[in-house]
Each structure stands twice: as structure tokens, then as C-alpha cells.
Amino acid sequence: MPRFSFDIAATDGTARTGRIAMQRGEIRTPAFMPVGTAATVKAMRPEEVRASGADAILGNTYHLMLRPGAERVAKLGGLHNFMGWDRPILTDSGGYQVMSLSELTKVAEEGVAFASHLDGSRHMLSPERSIEVQRLLDSDIVMQFDQLVPTTSTGVEQREAMQRSIRWAKRSREEFDRGGEHAERAAIFGIQQGALDEDMRQASAGALIDIGFDGYAVGGLAVGEGQEAMLGCLDFAVDMLPADKPRYLMGVGKPDDIVEAVRRGIDMFDCVLPTRSGRTGQAFTADGPINMRNARFAEDQEPIEPGCPCSVCTKFERAYVHHLVKSGEILGAMLMTQHNLWFYQRLVQGLRDAISEQRLNEFAREFLGRYRRA
């Protein structure tokens, strides 16, 4: 088995479909990776995640290093063994969480000192430590440690964070290469930063390519800038990344974001929306998202999404799911999450098929027309 390979089977415009082959399995692209932050795709058993069509999931350096601890996971045989998922796992480096979750962060060239959101305990995350944690987890796709800044930051702050992310990318790559056996079976991705600025995106991409990575992520988007701005950025940012490597848009997104990003050449996605929304009452359907808490579903005997082949829609009615969600029942979160994961996987399968058959534009027009009509 190869350590890591990416084969493009077909293209349609700037969109591509293909597969990433790794020792723990292959990832069909465009791919959607459900988020399993704390060694669990919340409310789902691993076999249910797999049954939805997911080829890989995302795990999280920040959360797992705080609890249960990376060394403990390593002692227990690695993250795959620990959580019962034997296919590829991509691990986020913690750069995003340090910005979004922890308090009292102090960013220096060495790394980031922060206080845990769980108990306030003090920790340090550097490129070296982030990669080490990901190695202890036995991650398949390791992400470089990067620095994000809020959308409200100034151009100077954005540039400094982008340049620091480049230096951290180099250190991440070097630490990864020191990983011995792990480096021989895992892959590492760099992360392009630069906010919405074309020159900064170019500088970031160029530097990452010089360092050399197995895949390249577009980072720092979907953080409040709005869809129009994000797509405008992708219009120039994606093409700066090597065409023969996977391109991963981090943290995105809504179904229509994914369709638009695939059209612009993105191959991989992760997002909390299908799982988090599942827990908070929002269900995705071809006719747009619906809030299952709404009173209009109280006696609705249709499935969540008419025509959906998932095991939730073939068995349960909206009225029942509405009741479960409103009652805060655990099963409500489970059923909603399962449906949403199926919806996302059916979407990327539809995109893969459409690209293979050179009809992506029709697919996109049809999907978006129906999805956004709501």
C-alpha cells in the first residue's frame, strides 16, 4: 500500500473527482469528513458514520491533548483503536481552537500559551508539540500548526499571522519528518492563510509549496466573512495550490458552500454543521434546511426529507423526531445527526458523479436552485 497518493479520475472545469489512497483506506474526492472532535462523531457509532458513506473523519489535537491526553491515547493503542474507527483520520492541529475556544492566549514565535476551556489549566502548543500530539494519536493526515486571526483584525495583524504560519509550517514539516515510523505511513498538509487578500494568499501558497506538503488546505475562511467574500477569495486562492495535490477547505461548510467550492477546485471538506445542527434541531434537506423544533412539524407524518434513503427517513416521521428534539431526548440527536450525515455524503457523492459525467454545472444549478429556493 502506498503511504499517500492522489489520483484524479475526471475533471469538469476546475472541479475534480478522484481518490486519495492511504494505508488505512481510500478517500473519495470531493470528500466530506464528519467532525469527531473528542474521539467521537457525537451521537454516532463508528459503523453508523461509515454507513453514511464517510471515508474519513476529523479528530482534534486541542481537545484530545486536554482530555483524555495524547500520551494516554497512545498508550491505549492510538486514536483508531481507542474510538473504534479503522479508516483514515485527519487531525486538526489546534490552531483554530486556540483562537476560538481558549482564553488568556499568548502568541509568541515559539508557540501559543493558553488556558484550557475545561479547567483553566495552562498549556503550550507549538508546531513541534502539535505534530507530536498528532503522532501520538497516530493521525493519518496531520495538519500543520497555524495561526488564525479574527476577521476584525487589521491587515498588519493578518500579514503577521500569515507569515508566522509559514514559519510554523516549516517547523511542522520538520517535526513530522522526525517522526520515524509514523512519517512513513502518514501524510502532512500545509495551510494557506492570508485572509481575503490575493497577494497574501499568493505569498502563503508559494512558501508552502517550497516547503512541500502532501496536500494543501485553504485556512482562515468561513469565519464570519460571508459566503460571497469567501467564494470571491476561493476564485483566486485555489488555483495557487498545486493541481496534483488534494485541496482542503477547512471548516466548510453549508451544503451550498460545498457545491460552490467544489466548482472552484476544492477536494476535501470538514464541518460541524451536520452533526451540531443534528443536536440543535436543524435538518438538511434538498429543499433547504428545516428547523425540526418548529411547531408545524408536530403532526407531520412525512419523513425528515421525503425521498431520502437513510435509515431514519425510511422509518421515522417528522412528528416523532420533532417530539424527541423538543424533549431533549438523546435519540433525537442521534436520528437528526444520522440523517444529516447521510445528506452530506449523498451531496458529495452527487458531486463526484456529476464531475465524472461532465455535468457539474447542471447538477449545481439544479441543486442550488432547489436548496436556496426555501
Add this chain to the structure above:
RNA sequence: GCGAUCGUAGCUCAGCUGGUUAGAGCAUCGGUUUGUGGUACCGAGGGUCGGGGGUUCAAGUCCCCUCGAUCGCC
């Protein structure tokens, strides 16, 4: 039957010695959530202050009657 305490939003209650348009939490109705804190946040509707009478410039608040609840005592 007598005495005490209490009746304010669907529920639990706050409204100091009378003083703008009677509030809160929960519930209800709706919205937001993009490299996850089973969350959090935003907005809306909802009241003859148990009922009646009186005092006063002004009553949820004071007085009288009445209805109801809870507790205690014959």
C-alpha cells in the same frame, strides 16, 4: 365554624414605606450557529395584578366585602 397566611404571564415567583408604559427565570413561538463547549446567543407573543366596592391627584401596593387555596384550632 374561627384564626393565620397567600392569590401578579402557561408554571415558579419579584415588585421596598402608594408614584412613568407591571418585571424575571422557565415554558411557548421564531431566528442564528462553518478546522464542535450536547452549547450559546438574538428576537417575539403572552397580564381585566382572583372578583366587586371605596380612600387618593395617583392603588398590584391602603380599607371594606366577596370567592378560592394552604395551614392551624374547635
